[in-house]
Amino acid sequence: xxxxxxxxxxLIKTRGQQVTLRCSPISGHTSVYWYQQALGLGxxxxxxxxxxxxxxxxxxxxxxxxxxxxxxxxxxxxxALELEDSxxxxxxxxxxxxxxxxxxxxxxxxxxxxxxx
Amino acid sequence: RKEVEQDPGPFNVPEGATVxxxxxxSNSASQSFFWYRQDCRKEPKLLMSVYSSxxxxxRFTAQLNRASQYISLLIRDSKLSDSATYLCAVRVLTGxxxxxxxxxxxxxxxx
Numbered sequence: 001x002x003x004x005x006x007x008x009x010x011l012i013k014t015r016g017q018q019v020t021l022r023c024s025p026i027s028g029h030t031s032v033y034w035y036q037q038a039l040g041l042g043x044x045x046x047x048x049x050x051x052x053x054x055x056x057x058x059x060x061x062x063x064x065x066x067x068x069x070x071x072x073x074x075x076x077x078x079x080a081l082e083l084e085d086s087x088x089x090x091x092x093x094x095x096x097x098x099x100x101x102x103x104x105x106x107x108x109x110x111x112x113x114x115x116x117x
Numbered sequence: 118r119k120e121v122e123q124d125p126g127p128f129n130v131p132e133g134a135t136v137x138x139x140x141x142x143s144n145s146a147s148q149s150f151f152w153y154r155q156d157c158r159k160e161p162k163l164l165m166s167v168y169s170s171x172x173x174x175x176r177f178t179a180q181l182n183r184a185s186q187y188i189s190l191l192i193r194d195s196k197l198s199d200s201a202t203y204l205c206a207v208r209v210l211t212g213x214x215x216x217x218x219x220x221x222x223x224x225x226x227x228x
Binding site: 035041043055 | 149151159160161162163166204206208211212213214215216217218219220221
């Protein structure tokens, strides 16, 4: 069974540019989560999508946005890149996240490492 | 105050040692608790979920104290391969579910 796949694995951009990162969840998973992990820091929650809808958002500016497609894959878009956006962007998926789902385990992809110069 | 706090370490221990990590969380409505392991420049991977009654998986034991709002991870008989960063994670319901991670505790096991 294929795991969570992300693309691209590495990319370099300059300040002010825009970037789109892609994520394909595990088959059967409908929830997709995006996290930012800057060097030496912990995972910061960015976005959660489920069934094509944005369900929750972390404390990030509006230039961080995304969407989820009918096949549950997802994109993360970052506009007007800043130097501090340099980080590992991790996508995770899970079965549908519901109140009754108990311990909702996240499975992560290998990440997209973004460098902003 | 951070929602999930961990001692960043690093913990440097010899092979065979027992090491314990603690993690505190601030949201009393937290619902689920986990320990993840992250190797250098890799993605986090689930080590174990943490249940109210405590649970064990081989050399690893996790415990939850809801009253004091902390969870712990005990590693017995440390192996070189246990060297990694251990992330505490808490699932909370605030405007929708989200899983919040601590910054991680680094463990180095030496021969």
